[in-house]
Amino acid sequence: MTCDRLVCANCAAPVNEGRCPVCRASRERLQQQEGVLGALTPAALLVLLVALVAVAVLARSFAG
Structure with a gap:
């Protein structure tokens, strides 16, 4: 989840601003939870996923 569309209940402003x-704490927490694949x-x-499938098909064709 990103904070682009979240609205703060404390100040009614977008969280990403x-x-x-409260906004700053929520934004920081969300950024920490994202991790590598979250971005x-x-x-x-x-x-x-398509690239992984293509590599798997190529590897199978070379192995057989």
């Missing part, structure tokens, strides 16, 4: 301490878009994950 970090206007109040990837669904399209990028789909491209990685």
Whole structure:
């Protein structure tokens, strides 16, 4: 989840702007939870999956 569309219940501003301490804390927590794959878009994950399948098919054709 990203904080692009989240609205702070404390100040009613977008969380990604970090206007109040609650926004800044929520933004920091979300950024820590994202990890490596959290920054990837669904399209990028789909491209990685297609590439993995292509490598698997190539490896199987060379092995047989």
